Each structure stands twice: as C-alpha cells, then as structure tokens.
Amino acid sequence: MTRTAVVICPGRGTYNKPELGYLHRHHAGRMDMFRAFDALRGEAGQEAVTVLDGADRFSVARYSRGDVASPLIYSATLADAQAIADEIEVIAVTGNSMGWYSALAVGGALSPENGFCVVNTMGTLMQEHLIGGQLVYPVTAEDWRPDPARRAEVLRKVDEVDAREGTTLGLSIDLGGMLVLAGDAAGLDAFEAEMPVVLDRFPMRLANHAAFHTALQAPVAEAGRARLGPDLFTQPDRPLIDGRGAIWWPHASNIEALWDYTLGHQVTQPYDFTRAIQTAAREFAPDMFIVTGPGATLGGAVAQSLIATGWSGMSDKAEFQARQTGSPLLVSMGREDQRGLVTG
CATH class of the missing domain: 3.30.70.250 (Malonyl-CoA ACP transacylase, ACP-binding)
Incomplete structure (x- = not known):
C-alpha cells in the first residue's frame, strides 16, 4: 500500500558525536556519490567528506565548523532521502535553514553535485566570515x-x-x-x-x-551570489516549501526567482520553519512526515509546529506521543528504532 510523505531536511547542528560514521554505516552502497563530493572538496583544497565521516574521533571544534558540518549533513540527508522505500510517495520537500539547500537537491531543483556545491560554498563562506x-x-x-x-x-x-x-x-x-x-x-x-x-x-x-537569517549575513549572501549562478538550478521534480511557507511547484517555478530567494532572502531574513511545516500539513495532508538524518533533534520542532495548528487533533506533547503509537505520523531516519519504518 502506497503511503504519502513530506520529507524534511535538517540543518546545522545535527551531525554530532553519535553521527560520526553515519555515511559509512548507512550508505556504503552510495560511496560513488560521496566520492564525487570528495572530488569537489579536493578541488577547493578541503578534506574529503568520506575521510571526515570515517575519522576515529569527534571534536566539537572541528565538526561544528560550517565548512565541515554543512557538507556532512547534506551528504547524509541526500543519501537518506534516496533510501526511502519505493512504496512511499514523497509529495513535497522542505527543510530547516541549511536544510533548504538539501531540500532543493531532494526535490530535484539542484543535481546532487550542484547541491553539494551550493552547500559547501555557503558553509565555507559562513565559516570564513563568521559574523555574529x-x-x-x-x-x-x-x-x-x-x-x-x-x-x-x-x-x-x-x-x-x-x-x-x-x-x-x-x-x-x-x-x-x-x-x-x-x-x-x-x-x-x-x-x-x-x-x-x-x-x-x-x-x-x-x-x-x-547570525544566520539576519541582515548581518548580507556580505555572505553577496559572495554566494557571485560564486553560484542561476545556471546551477532547474525546475523541481517535487513541490518545495521554503522558509516563508511559499511553495515552488514542479514545471511552474521561476528559476531566477528561486536562485534569488535561495541566495538572498533565505540568507538575510528570518526563516519560518514552523510555517513551512504547517503549510506542508495543510496543503499536502501527508500520511507521514519523514525527517532525514543525520541526527534526530528536529522531530520535536516538527511535532510542536503541528500541535500549534491542531493537526490530527493534537494539542500537546502527550497527544502527539499517543498519535505516534502504531503507525507513526513522524519518522526520524536518524533514530535507529524508526529508520526501518521507511527504508524498506
């Protein structure tokens, strides 16, 4: 039986000590894609994603850097989205903050390599400037x-x-x-x-x-636009819900406007993840919401956003937890006890 799902891509802060080795544990069959990302990192003189993921030790100082965390999170997110079982129909994609870049790739508006280029470039620029x-x-x-x-x-x-x-x-x-x-x-x-x-x-x-999503990031947005052109983008294959709750529809999106939002408003203005989730619920009414890995910290924010709109009759944490029994409304792929529910 086909189930419908909205896929949600996490942002920064989701690749931590428990996630070290995530790519190797869950996606050994996707190493060719990761090696393509490694080649892009190599061209920029940066350490390979597979090496970072395969390290023996984790340190916050190293792995919280934008030029390290962002490519690792993107790689895990995209691979997880590709691992979702065929009998689950992904009817829309959204993300939190940096997760918008991942959502663009999951939704087909960026190829895997172009998505990696966007994520790695913006993560590196954020780290180099580190404003606020x-x-x-x-x-x-x-x-x-x-x-x-x-x-x-x-x-x-x-x-x-x-x-x-x-x-x-x-x-x-x-x-x-x-x-x-x-x-x-x-x-x-x-x-x-x-x-x-x-x-x-x-x-x-x-x-x-x-200071993500504030006017302080204007220099980063400007540098990103100079390095990343609209030619990287294409029409999405799936509806994309951005950080305003706006929907970018397949075969009907203005590519220049999508580029402009992604490297403009999305960088310098507040990101309304709550509205994105509520739009996903109201406009697409999925059977479930799937939060890709790495990590499992975004589930609470998704549930709270749904509770705030009274989705599925939920008004508090206890009712959400009761709703999760049996056939869960929300599945976090970063949780070992839930991952198998959607990977087949």
Missing part, C-alpha cells in the same frame, strides 16, 4: 502547548535589545516551540544576561554558528 552568533530559547512549556503570551514577551525583549545603541539582535528561525535568535556579541550577551534561565540550559548559545 545564535542562541536558542523556548517559547512553549514542557507539554509543548502553544503559549502566545510567552512568545510575545520574548520577541518584545528581542526588539528592546535590538533598539539599544551598539547592539544587534533579531529572530533567526521560528523553530516550533523554540526561537533561534541571532545577533552580534553585545546583543546575545544582553539577552542571556537579562532573560530567566529555562530548563537549566536556555538561553543556549550555539557553537560555531553565525
């Missing part, structure tokens, strides 16, 4: 029920800090029950100092993350 930083702060309670008042309070604080002389702070990613904030050091420090600590770990600064 990011932190994460929750805006729902532990039961995942939406809390509009709490969200509004946090955003008011962001605006207040940003309005001060010599500080920059703004929304980077609307991530389900979390807000990812980005800014310069002064803005991030002020928010951390003045907001209450939640769950003993938030606000949480993200290592080696720049």
Whole structure:
C-alpha cells in the first residue's frame, strides 16, 4: 500500500558525536556519490567528506565548523532521502535553514553535485566570515502547548535589545516551540544576561554558528551570489516549501526567482520553519512526515509546529506521543528504532 510523505531536511547542528560514521554505516552502497563530493572538496583544497565521516574521533571544534558540518549533513540527508522505500510517495520537500539547500537537491531543483556545491560554498563562506552568533530559547512549556503570551514577551525583549545603541539582535528561525535568535556579541550577551534561565540550559548559545537569517549575513549572501549562478538550478521534480511557507511547484517555478530567494532572502531574513511545516500539513495532508538524518533533534520542532495548528487533533506533547503509537505520523531516519519504518 502506497503511503504519502513530506520529507524534511535538517540543518546545522545535527551531525554530532553519535553521527560520526553515519555515511559509512548507512550508505556504503552510495560511496560513488560521496566520492564525487570528495572530488569537489579536493578541488577547493578541503578534506574529503568520506575521510571526515570515517575519522576515529569527534571534536566539537572541528565538526561544528560550517565548512565541515554543512557538507556532512547534506551528504547524509541526500543519501537518506534516496533510501526511502519505493512504496512511499514523497509529495513535497522542505527543510530547516541549511536544510533548504538539501531540500532543493531532494526535490530535484539542484543535481546532487550542484547541491553539494551550493552547500559547501555557503558553509565555507559562513565559516570564513563568521559574523555574529545564535542562541536558542523556548517559547512553549514542557507539554509543548502553544503559549502566545510567552512568545510575545520574548520577541518584545528581542526588539528592546535590538533598539539599544551598539547592539544587534533579531529572530533567526521560528523553530516550533523554540526561537533561534541571532545577533552580534553585545546583543546575545544582553539577552542571556537579562532573560530567566529555562530548563537549566536556555538561553543556549550555539557553537560555531553565525547570525544566520539576519541582515548581518548580507556580505555572505553577496559572495554566494557571485560564486553560484542561476545556471546551477532547474525546475523541481517535487513541490518545495521554503522558509516563508511559499511553495515552488514542479514545471511552474521561476528559476531566477528561486536562485534569488535561495541566495538572498533565505540568507538575510528570518526563516519560518514552523510555517513551512504547517503549510506542508495543510496543503499536502501527508500520511507521514519523514525527517532525514543525520541526527534526530528536529522531530520535536516538527511535532510542536503541528500541535500549534491542531493537526490530527493534537494539542500537546502527550497527544502527539499517543498519535505516534502504531503507525507513526513522524519518522526520524536518524533514530535507529524508526529508520526501518521507511527504508524498506
């Protein structure tokens, strides 16, 4: 029986110590594709993806770098998408932040090699510039029920800090029950100092993350557009849902506009992952949502986004967990206990 699915591609921060060796463990039969990526890395004087994935030891300092994390995540994501069982019909693709680049390849708007070129170039540019930083702060309670008042309070604080002389702070990613904030050091420090600590770990600064999806990234966007032309892009094979919740339809997309969004708005403006997931649910009504690897940290944000819209009658974490029994609504390929549900 054919099942329909929306595929969701993860962004930065998903290739960590448990994921070391992910390509070799799960995708030994796709080494030819990875070696093609290695060749592109070699042309740029960079270490091969297969070597990075096959290393004996993991270190945050090395593997959180944009020029290391981005190509590893892309390679794992694309290979996972290719491994989805034939009886599952992928009816749309979306992603979180850097995952938009992966989604373009999964959806056919970029070839595997061109997608790798985009990801590796942008990850390298982000690392070379490393403008600003990011932190994460929750805006729902532990039961995942939406809390509009709490969200509004946090955003008011962001605006207040940003309005001060010599500080920059703004929304980077609307991530389900979390807000990812980005800014310069002064803005991030002020928010951390003045907001209450939640769950003993938030606000949480993200290592080696720049101020993604803010105007601070304008130099990176400009450099990316200079290196990556519209000729890399083509018509998608599957509908693509971007970081505004807009849909790019197969055989009906303006390629110049897709390039312009990807290396313009997507780099310098907030990324609304919550809206992307809600659009996917409302417009495509899939049987399931599949989050590709690496990692399994994005599942919570997907569930929280669905809860916020009342999808499938869910209003909190307990109802989502109950919905997951039997035939799961959400499958994370980075989880060993769920991967086999969609790989056949």
